[in-house]
Amino acid sequence: MSVVSDLPSKTVNGGLGRREQLGARAARHRSWTILIGMVIVGSVLPVLAQLPPFSLAQPANAWIDGFTNAGVFVLLALGLNLVVGVAGLLDLGYAAFFAIGAYTYAYVASPFGNGILGLDILGSFGSSEAAGFIFWPMLLVGAGVAALFGILLGAPTLRLRGDYLAIVTLGFGEIVPIVFLNSDLLTNGTAGIGGLARPSLPIIGGFSAINPYPYYITMLVLVTIVMMFCYRLIESRLGRAWEAIREDELAAAANGINTVVAKLLAFALGASTAGIAGVFNASKLVTVSPDQFTFVVSFTVLAMVVLGGMGNFWGVAVGAFVIYTINNVLLKSLNQFFDTVGIPFLQDVDFIQLQFLLYGLALVAMMLVRPEGLFPNSRRKRELHAAITETEQDELGSVAGTTEEDLPQ
Amino acid sequence: MGLPGSFSPQEAETRSVSGDTSMTAATATGETGGATRAGAALRPLLRFAIPVLLLVLAWFYLGPQQFVNALTRGSIYALIALGYTMVYGIIELINFAHGDMFTVGAFVSLSFLVFLGFSGAITDVGLLIIVLAATFLVTMGAMGAIGVTIERLAYKPLRRAPRLAPLITAIGVSFILQNVIQLFYGPFQTNSPKVFPDSWSVQIGGATIPVLSVFIVGVALSLMVGLQLFIGRTRLGRSMRATAADRDAAALMGVNINRTIAITFLIGSALAGAAGVINGLQYGVARFDDGFQAGLKAFTAAVLGGIGNTVGAALGGFIIGFIEVAAVVAGYGRWGPAIVFGTLVIVLVFRPSGLLGQQLGERA
Numbered sequence: 037m038s039v040v041s042d043l044p045s046k047t048v049n050g051g052l053g054r055r056e057q058l059g060a061r062a063a064r065h066r067s068w069t070i071l072i073g074m075v076i077v078g079s080v081l082p083v084l085a086q087l088p089p090f091s092l093a094q095p096a097n098a099w100i101d102g103f104t105n106a107g108v109f110v111l112l113a114l115g116l117n118l119v120v121g122v123a124g125l126l127d128l129g130y131a132a133f134f135a136i137g138a139y140t141y142a143y144v145a146s147p148f149g150n151g152i153l154g155l156d157i158l159g160s161f162g163s164s165e166a167a168g169f170i171f172w173p174m175l176l177v178g179a180g181v182a183a184l185f186g187i188l189l190g191a192p193t194l195r196l197r198g199d200y201l202a203i204v205t206l207g208f209g210e211i212v213p214i215v216f217l218n219s220d221l222l223t224n225g226t227a228g229i230g231g232l233a234r235p236s237l238p239i240i241g242g243f244s245a246i247n248p249y250p251y252y253i254t255m256l257v258l259v260t261i262v263m264m265f266c267y268r269l270i271e272s273r274l275g276r277a278w279e280a281i282r283e284d285e286l287a288a289a290a291n292g293i294n295t296v297v298a299k300l301l302a303f304a305l306g307a308s309t310a311g312i313a314g315v316f317n318a319s320k321l322v323t324v325s326p327d328q329f330t331f332v333v334s335f336t337v338l339a340m341v342v343l344g345g346m347g348n349f350w351g352v353a354v355g356a357f358v359i360y361t362i363n364n365v366l367l368k369s370l371n372q373f374f375d376t377v378g379i380p381f382l383q384d385v386d387f388i389q390l391q392f393l394l395y396g397l398a399l400v401a402m403m404l405v406r407p408e409g410l411f412p413n414s415r416r417k418r419e420l421h422a423a424i425t426e427t428e429q430d431e432l433g434s435v436a437g438t439t440e441e442d443l444p445q
Numbered sequence: 446m447g448l449p450g451s452f453s454p455q456e457a458e459t460r461s462v463s464g465d466t467s468m469t470a471a472t473a474t475g476e477t478g479g480a481t482r483a484g485a486a487l488r489p490l491l492r493f494a495i496p497v498l499l500l501v502l503a504w505f506y507l508g509p510q511q512f513v514n515a516l517t518r519g520s521i522y523a524l525i526a527l528g529y530t531m532v533y534g535i536i537e538l539i540n541f542a543h544g545d546m547f548t549v550g551a552f553v554s555l556s557f558l559v560f561l562g563f564s565g566a567i568t569d570v571g572l573l574i575i576v577l578a579a580t581f582l583v584t585m586g587a588m589g590a591i592g593v594t595i596e597r598l599a600y601k602p603l604r605r606a607p608r609l610a611p612l613i614t615a616i617g618v619s620f621i622l623q624n625v626i627q628l629f630y631g632p633f634q635t636n637s638p639k640v641f642p643d644s645w646s647v648q649i650g651g652a653t654i655p656v657l658s659v660f661i662v663g664v665a666l667s668l669m670v671g672l673q674l675f676i677g678r679t680r681l682g683r684s685m686r687a688t689a690a691d692r693d694a695a696a697l698m699g700v701n702i703n704r705t706i707a708i709t710f711l712i713g714s715a716l717a718g719a720a721g722v723i724n725g726l727q728y729g730v731a732r733f734d735d736g737f738q739a740g741l742k743a744f745t746a747a748v749l750g751g752i753g754n755t756v757g758a759a760l761g762g763f764i765i766g767f768i769e770v771a772a773v774v775a776g777y778g779r780w781g782p783a784i785v786f787g788t789l790v791i792v793l794v795f796r797p798s799g800l801l802g803q804q805l806g807e808r809a
Contacts (some may be wrong), residue, residue, distance in 0.1 A: 053801060120609075124609065126609060126612060126613075128616075192790075192794040193790070193793065193794060196793055196794075197613060197799060199537075199538075199539045199608060200793055200797065201746075202539065202612060203539060203744060203748070203789065203793075204789070204790055204793055206741065207741065207745075207786035207787075207789050207790055208786070208790070210741065210782060210783070210786055211782075211783045211786050211787065212782070214779075214782055214783040215783065218779050218780060218783075296614075314798065331737070335616065335620070338616070339612075342613055346609075389624075389627065389628075390624065391627075391631070392620045392623065392624050393619050393620065393624035393625065393628070396616075396617045396618065396619070396620025396621035396622075396623075397617070397621060398617070399613055399614065399616060399617030399620070400599055400614050400617035400618060400621070403603060403606075403610045403613050403614040403617070404599070404602055404603070404610070404614070407481070407606065407610050
């Protein structure tokens, strides 16, 4: 109900023309902000990794590698943010698209996969280093295949009301790893597909496990591009349609939004981001197996989106990065710290095991105290707070309603 | 949306036993009556014939052993599904934490039995009855209390919030429950004392059937019938139905909404606790994350039966039990979960109101 009321009330003062001009300039500016911001973040992180508090925990290369892995989750969180945060569709099986992206790469870029496809794709490149070029187009192919599955899943189910959708996606998220696990002949079952080609570039040559920087920089570029996409999508007509659907689907439909198409696009675009993350992750691990894509991944990413601030892509990206780093560095360091110091009770606690307890507590606390997340999206924040007390909301609605009607006169 | 109301207990019993789908007529008199009137002459016959035929087919396909196995599994799913469907019926929340309430129930019961000092079968019938009764009472009581506490702390403050908020909270509660169990009992399977002797069996129709299975199905069915009586015949049950139908109108009529919702959580959680006890008796092990899969399957059962409909949930639970066991018998045991979730997707796509549910329409 607030979509209708708050948008026009903002445009009241200036003319539409000037506002659009300003908007256009701001949009151009914001894309640059993202680029400059990511360049700064990207160059500060390696420096930080060399400095005392961080360098004590683990060597710099391990940090860079960790940042790259965190980047995979940032990509996933950015994609899921489009679905959950912006369009308001709760997707609990997001890891399925991650898996689909990864297996797509595995089929094209491994001897086993090529055997299944019956095409000698890797061999046609000549050397194994040259075969790594396939990684770059595969980023797009992985995104496309994941988007296709997103549409296949979404087309029949997006008609359902929100919470049914959550369950269907949860079921889908369970089915996909089971299929990859049990189709032994096609996917090599539990062991998964190994020997994937690492990416390579003309001058740099093949990426390796020893030098983490090529992967790190590739990830920075991917995150920057995806963030720009997200930003431009959210500010676009489609983004506004998503927000309208999230806040009131009936009202959105009544205002001429094709809700089914808009929701399908949210699903497909969210899935494609997961597909990119899957291709990247597979190329970095050089192997894919069903246990990389359990519901744990889906829920971790969801926690990142919720804690970071649904709808705000900066918040989500920061949330994902921070949570990943806490999980994989801080908790491990805590274990080592208490082991060496030897405090009786804390010594026995495995903090990594506790991570989901912490997620759970954080999710509940967040929803009760600050449902908009740590770095909220302003419109989302208003929506979440307005709905809590109904009378307040009604008052706001009626006030906004009258100003809107009074305007033309 | 409502919880089904005023059908007689005899009907409820026979129907949940035989897996009869004719409940639609009884549930929805006056609401969807118009749709069921068409082809009135043929339908009652079909309604009896199809389920009976399916049961007979199942008996011959699965054989007596697996048939009984399907019934016990189905009892567990049905008891969990009841909690899902009741909570959904009354506050339209998919309580993701409900599957984990089942796990907590399993651990409460095994801790209680270990606390009493039992580790194996009890052959003294009198003692066995007392121990079982005490276990059920303690577990169901404890789970009821936990359920009400969770509702009060985590869901009640969000009753007027956007739908996404309580859903995410429920996921959070699910994490918390799983990990608290893991903290106390570790990540591996814990043995649950199998106090009911495995060796006892009875001959039914030439097949040897464990008394334990008869006991489990009996307990599950009597709890379900009890629930129907409670919902259909008592004052509290009536306030539950009223709240499910229209919360604001019920409040205007003097129904205490907060208490009614609390009672719904109490009953749902107690039933999940009973399922936990049964799981321990039947399988003898429990693990912290059992509730995730069981919860998903039970939710499938609730949707299959028509969410919000208690008879449907029970029926759906047994159907899921049969599907799963049939998958094992057919040699596709590893695909079991995929088949169940596939069923869920298909039901949601083609018949979102479930077998016995009313048309919900497109309430986004």
